[in-house]
Amino acid sequence: MAAPAISTSQRTYELDRAHVFHSWSAQKSLQPMVVERTDGCYLWDGDGKEYLDFSSQLVYTNVGHQHPKVVAAVQEQAAKLCTIAPAHANEARSEAARLIAEISPEGMDRVFFTSGGADSNEHAIRMARLHTGRYKILSAYRSYHGATAETINLSGDHRRWPNDYGNSGAVHFHGPFLYRSEFRSETEEQECERALEHLETLIRFEGPAAFAAIIVESVPGTSGIMPPPPGYLKGVRDICDRYGIVMICDEVMSGFGRTGAWLAIDHYDVVPDLITFAKGVNSGYVPLGGVIVGEKIYNSFAERPYPGGMTYSGHPLACAAAVATITTMHEERIVENAEFIGRTSLGPGLRALADKHPSIGDVRGLGVFWALDLVTNRETREPLSPYGGTNAAIGQTMAAARDAGLLVFNNYHRIHVVPPCTVTPTQVDAALAMLDTALDVADSYYDGPR
Template identity: 60%
Template structure:
């Protein structure tokens, strides 16, 4: 819990927050929003799994903001590392060497499979995916990139075009080099499958035919979120991911594992692709690498692609690539995750607390169609009824019913992650069992009491 504020501190916080809100509404242009139609909350303080709003009210953060504060808010080791780095070197050109960047690269590649030993640092996940795709195209001499529907890869130009959710639509330029395909999702199968084995087999056949009909020698890369995040935390089978790896090997295609949301402990492993016993060619990361304390992302590069640019200039870069403050935060974050057993904790709470509790909620709620996930990475499908599986809000939109569920959770002191008809349970991976049980108790009360009719 955040410490209770005394009357003087609370009054100062309210004054500060009122001023911040006034300036925000006057000057700040918010992402993914119709500017006059939004009423953004003011967050004034945070600590661990808790945030405190502009009125002094405390909330359990079951969203990890945008599923990025994996180690929670204000972790003292990371805050101290940023302060210490600021005393030594705030910023320097990426063309130079700095100790924080070098150590961050070492710690990251210590946790990737053998042969993935080089890191290109970016400012976040979208530009990590942009550069991974650029690398794949230059390495192969091919243009096309395949990505699945129900995916999200970022808001920059190429990243949003390879995205497979409705945020792509108004940004799409019809680029001929991007092709979407259906991935496995048994609960809403596109392949009329009735078992996971059927779904896997048919999804792989669909992907094979897509490659064949697009022309294998035109396809540079397949980019996949190892476990799709914002799109719904649909867990693929190991056989599916291994089948994708085999198709890439067969046709000389680069496999890009987008680990921006699922990586760095979120799934109960350092990287989500570890669940499937595969090795990608490129790994993109951001978010959890330093919990977003200072913006950072990157691409981990295998030896073959590294060799392409060993004596050939890579035509790309960023002013803040490997920024010292961001990399110092990454070093402290990775060390804290390892020293405090956070990855193991995420796996434990997913298996013994979150999964069983959500399955119990699904059994007792008429409007929960399915729950799925791993580690601290879970989705709840809200439906009108379990037989039809009709979403409680349309794909790509919202509904008053889902809005009322979100409002009820907040009223009881929990901030959820909501996307269309889904709620995601994505607290910090180091959340205490006490806070976790308390938050899940709120989900249970709200979701089991639901009774919508038309």
């Protein structure tokens, strides 16, 4: 008798478990969801179940899944020119660079293309070191800049620990975060002032002439979506100018509409020396990242070669996707939609959930970039799950969201609510209702005052 046929979904799962080595995971315990198709803010698993995708995968599907204009642009580019070496100019790369420069601060007119966010940060750091002749790099503890040897050491979260050999030149500092302030601040103004004082004191004790750059996420993402207080990024800019330090703003997650602006720095009226990007530049349809280079750094390499590059720098398929993404964002006012949704629907809706659920200690965000800080006690602010780990409380909460048909991004005790920038108020309402149900599970672990 012939063996019973297995479904495509089952075969996909079995081949994954037999042959795919997954990132950030203990391999034997994995049970990955099989995704069969996607559309806009939705995806369907191997059993045909529908989910609202409020994770944007790894916070990058800014124009949603399978946007027809972006899909068509990739198809058309593939028919015309699939690939070409970086040394040759091509229409897709040139136009992508123009469009990116157009949304960048004045004077930031050149783009070095990479294959992703970590590559972008690696090259920004290299540029800063060569420009200054210095080595050390400043980065925040609550940060994430990538998983290459250099960027994982610059990252502030616990994933650095197994990879940290202490030889990357990374020096970490505490950024501003009023809800869990390291400076015992009571107001945003105090937090800003004390965080800047801490940063400058650290620089003085380490030796100002040692530092090539400071890299900051304009709005930290993976570490908690913590919009900086007014004046902080400008204060960092002043410190950099005072000591000749290159300022790098990491917009890998926060850029291209995510915060309701083209770049998150647009909220803070600051111009860094270098800006790194990836993810939302083409909604992850084809891997792409880059560094937006200011005039000062550009001039360092106007007459001497920049010693860096990669095979797929400015890949035509990826750049065609970027051109279509940015053009579509303009035509369909997608960045404006992200701002509107955050201000009128998602932000107010999440704050209303906080009024109902004691396990929500803090709500923060901009545009379609929000986090819920879950706690077991609002007075002590004890996290629902431990730093660098997980537990039944957060696991069951996330499972309840999935069972309800909602995918959200989770990091330790936080739920990140990060839908595509194309999300509608109706979809937000549906997602909030699903999240409301899941948060009942988190509330069951709450033991503080109500």
